[in-house]
Amino acid sequence: MPALFRLLRLLSLLLLLSPVLQSYAQQTPADTTRRRGAGQNSAIRNVELSNVDVLPNTDTKGWLLLDKDIQLELDGAVQNLYNFKYDKAEKQFRSLRRRYPHHPMPYFLLGLSTWWKIMPTNFQTKQYDKIFYAYMDTANTYSEQLAKADPKNYEAYFFLSAANGFDARLNAERHNWRKATVSSKRSLNYLQKSREANGLSPEFLFGEALFNYYAVWIPENYPLLKPVLLFFPKGDKKLGLDQLRTVATNGFYTSVEAKVFLMRILHNEEHQTSAAFPVAQGLARKYPDNGYFERFYAYLCFDQAQFTECERVSRDILEKINTGMPGYEASSGRYASYFLGYLMQFKYKDLAKAKDFYQRCIVFAESNGETEGGFYLFANASLAKLADQANDKEAARRYYAVVVDKADHKSTQYKEAKAWLKKHK
Structure with a gap:
């Protein structure tokens, strides 16, 4: 069940053919996808994509997506x-x-701006949903009108695929499975139509690039889903990455x-x-x-041991949170405070500051419910070790108890915490 919900989220992810798409989540998403019965199959049935760019015989007059003057006008807005x-x-x-x-286009862009108000919170806020x-x-309504007036208006299909x-994507995050499945099916159908204009602009190529990559990546990483993915078009991961680079350069x-x-795939999927x-x-x-x-x-920066730059950026993040800058909230604070805690502990040997930053990391995580793993557990484990070194057994016991309660039982953090608690009953 979790893997199938993950698939639905990935399907939604692949369908984001927008002028300025969502960045997706702040870290590798939790494996929390569910299946909505037979509707999952219907969402991906009868989709046929090829890797050949097409230059359609169609009149593009009036297409805002290809209008250079509109692009020049909207450059600052983007x-x-x-x-x-x-x-x-x-x-x-x-x-x-x-x-x-x-x-x-304008309605879609306004919706996209609203999306970026939701996304940085790891989808915690619901105040912008309506x-x-x-x-x-x-955007869907006006796209449908354009497509009805001209069945070869691929721009209309582009926005229909994007909006759906x-x-x-958001309905999947909100666990509205039926709505997510219906919108996924519609988006896939319109993707099939909009890809006929791939040769006109790299904007149209973006969706196919994602499909090419993930159509291979999903069955590689979720082999139990292969029967479902028989309905998927064949993909090509290398081609997908090459197409993403093309869009990154020319879109x-x-x-x-x-x-x-590219950033997310290279780090999270390709390692x-x-x-x-x-x-x-x-x-x-x-x-x-x-x-x-x-x-x-x-x-x-932290992963690559670029610690000076990691410290600079982390301090900048916390300062912007303190000043209330838009898009800077608990998820970002959780990252930044953990990195600074680590640096205070191991680079500067300032244990008092390390404890302060680790505690701030915990507060940030608890404030938006991100307590199932990651930095929250690392911060608790670090505080437990520091408390143990300071001979504060009560504090160490309290932090290790959190680790035992939240950590995966196969993880090193869990085993260490369990062993310490057993030793210090």
């Missing part, structure tokens, strides 16, 4: 969106809506998202952190007020 300057970005998107009130769904529904993909709306997926590092570094430097980019960059 930059503001990725830099979490939501108000500035939305002002430009509303201006576009006033001039094109019956086109899906307006997000409203924008995506409106985002809808599916306008999807360039940054392609880089985000090539050294290759992911420059991608993360470039994103963090170009968008210095994006909390997601900063925390991912800090994480890779």
Whole structure:
């Protein structure tokens, strides 16, 4: 069951063919996917994709997605969106809506801006859900009108696939399985149609790149799902990564998202952190007020032992949280405070500061419910060891009890905590 819910989330992930897509979660997502009966199969049936770019015989006049003047106009808005300057970005998107009130693009972009208010919290906040769904529904409505007027309007299919993909993604996060499955099926169907315009723009190629990669990655990592994935198109991981690089270099709306997926795939799936590092570094430097980019960059700095840079970025994250900057919240604080605790303990040998940062990590994690593993357990385990060294057995017992309660029973942290508690009854 968890693996099948994971599949639904991945399906939703693959369907995000938007001008500026979501970055996905802050760390490797938990394996928490469920299946919605036979609806899971129907969501991916009869999809046929090939790897051949197509140059369709169609009139692209009036397509905002390919309009260079619109791209020039929206360049600043896209930059503001990725830099979490939501108000500035939305002002430009509303201006576009006033001039094109019956086109899906402005509504989709406004929905996307709303999405970026949800995503940095690891989907904890629900205050933006209604307006997000409203924008995506409106984008769907106007896309359907365009497609009905011209069945070869691939731009309409692009936005239909994108809007339904985002809808599916959030519904999956909210455990609305029926809605997520229906939206996934719609998005896949429209993806099949929109890919016919791959040769017109790298924006259209983005979705196929993700499909090529994950259509292979999913059965490799979830072999029990192979019977379900018989309905999937055949993929090519190398081609998918090459296509992502092409979009990252040549795309306008999807360039940054392609880089985000490259960064995540190279680190999380391919275990090539050294290759992911420059991608993360470039994103963090170009968008210095994006909390997601900063925390991912800090994480890779920590992983690659770039401790001076990790400290700088981590302190910057905590300062921005303290000043209330948009997009900087508990998830980012959890990362930054743990890294600083580690550095205080092992680099600077300042145990008082180390304890303070570890405790702040725990507070950040508990404030938004991220207590099932990761930095929360590492912080508790570190505090337990520091307390034991200081001969504070009560504090050590308290922290180790948390580790035993939360950690995987096969993990080193669990075994160490269990052994200490048994020894110090």
